[in-house]
Amino acid sequence: GHHHVPLSPNLTACHRSLSDADRPVYCCPPKPASEETVIDFQFPDPSAPLRIRRPAHKLDKEFIAKYQRGIAIMRALPTDDPRNFMRQANIHCIYCTGAYNQMHTNSLLKIHRSRMFFPFHRMMIYFHERILGNLIGDDTFALPYWNWDNPEGGMFIPDFYLNGSFVDTQREKTHLPPQVADIDFDYVERGLGTEDQIEYNVNFMYHQMISGAKKTELFMGCPIRSGEDGFCDGPGTIELAPHNALHTWVGNTVNPERENMGAFYSAARDPIFYAHHSNIDRLWEVWRELNDHKLDINDPEWLDSHFVFHDEKLQLVRVRIRDVLDISKLGYAYESSDNVWMNARP
Numbered sequence: 001g002h003h004h005v006p007l008s009p010n011l012t013a014c015h016r017s018l019s020d021a022d023r024p025v026y027c028c029p030p031k032p033a034s035e036e037t038v039i040d041f042q043f044p045d046p047s048a049p050l051r052i053r054r055p056a057h058k059l060d061k062e063f064i065a066k067y068q069r070g071i072a073i074m075r076a077l078p079t080d081d082p083r084n085f086m087r088q089a090n091i092h093c094i095y096c097t098g099a100y101n102q103m104h105t106n107s108l109l110k111i112h113r114s115r116m117f118f119p120f121h122r123m124m125i126y127f128h129e130r131i132l133g134n135l136i137g138d139d140t141f142a143l144p145y146w147n148w149d150n151p152e153g154g155m156f157i158p159d160f161y162l163n164g165s166f167v168d169t170q171r172e173k174t175h176l177p178p179q180v181a182d183i184d185f186d187y188v189e190r191g192l193g194t195e196d197q198i199e200y201n202v203n204f205m206y207h208q209m210i211s212g213a214k215k216t217e218l219f220m221g222c223p224i225r226s227g228e229d230g231f232c233d234g235p236g237t238i239e240l241a242p243h244n245a246l247h248t249w250v251g252n253t254v255n256p257e258r259e260n261m262g263a264f265y266s267a268a269r270d271p272i273f274y275a276h277h278s279n280i281d282r283l284w285e286v287w288r289e290l291n292d293h294k295l296d297i298n299d300p301e302w303l304d305s306h307f308v309f310h311d312e313k314l315q316l317v318r319v320r321i322r323d324v325l326d327i328s329k330l331g332y333a334y335e336s337s338d339n340v341w342m343n344a345r346p
């Protein structure tokens with residue numbers, strides 16, 4: 001049909017869904033969201049301090065201790081509390097495996113492999129960050145970003161993920177530091193030495209961010225439409241890789257779907273997920289600026305698409321994509337990092 005409507009979840013029926021390999025999964029909240037009042041998103045207080053997201057490989061001990069305490073608190077919360085760590089992870093499962101239907105259709109709502117990818121994940125980590133800050137009583141708390149595009153130390157799993165509440169036992173052992181990441185990993189070990197892999201990565205970034213991303217759809221992904229025939233399945237450059245590639249690369253080879261990081265339903269159970277997506281989110285901003293915002297999407301069908309999340313006050317909030325396009329209004333910023341790949345023109 002040609003009657004285009006914004007995408008949104010039908011909260012009245014969260015149901016069982018399927019993993020990437022078509023195995024049944026269940027990630028719905030214990031109390032249905034449809035029984036709660038949903039309010040429209042409001043911008044945070046503009047006079048609150050800006051939260052500065054910093055590269056994960058450059059964090060100091062104090063910050064790491066603070067962040068660790070936040071995750072420990074989240075893990076200890078009961079599962080009927082939406083701030084509980086597993087509940088947070090399940091938001092990803094819900095929207096990525098299709099546990100909600102789209103509003104007004106019988107089609108499943110899935111936010112990957114299309115232009116819903118960047119805004120959905122921006123929203124998800126925005127609330128996660130604010131909940132963490134609230135739990136540790138720090139309104140400057142900001143998620144770190146895993147700076148895997150930075151050859152100066154960023155292309156490894158940051159060391160602190162091997163300790164305390166940052167541990168995920170389901171990571172591929174051979175990919176732990178000092179193994180350099182293959183940001184274009186496609187299930188086969190490339191077998192390059194550290195220097196060569198880093199050079200490969202830098203050149204690959206140039207392609208994904210610049211030479212291969214000169215049109216809106218190439219970078220953002222295809223325009224998914226509401227309803228069954230609107231499924232588009234065309235991920236943008238960055239979503240495909242490094243995004244998907246690193247999910248697969250971090251997850252454990254011996255697990256059926258390379259859980260945790262390698263599968264949509266389980267990915268956000270690994271704390272590194274949030275730093276991975278923080279970098280993705282940063283690169284979305286870098287790409288927009290590189291193109292002077294001329295390639296930004298202004299289709300109202302996209303702008304008015306919305307999803308719901310619990311905020312730090314346990315309030316269920318409806319957030320439209322148009323609400324999250326100015327990160328300064330969202331109260332956070334990225335500490336800049338040298339985007340070395342910008343100069344990697346072949």
Ligand code: C2O
Pocket residue numbers: 092096112121243247267277
């Ligand atoms: Cu929704 Cu990194 O995936």
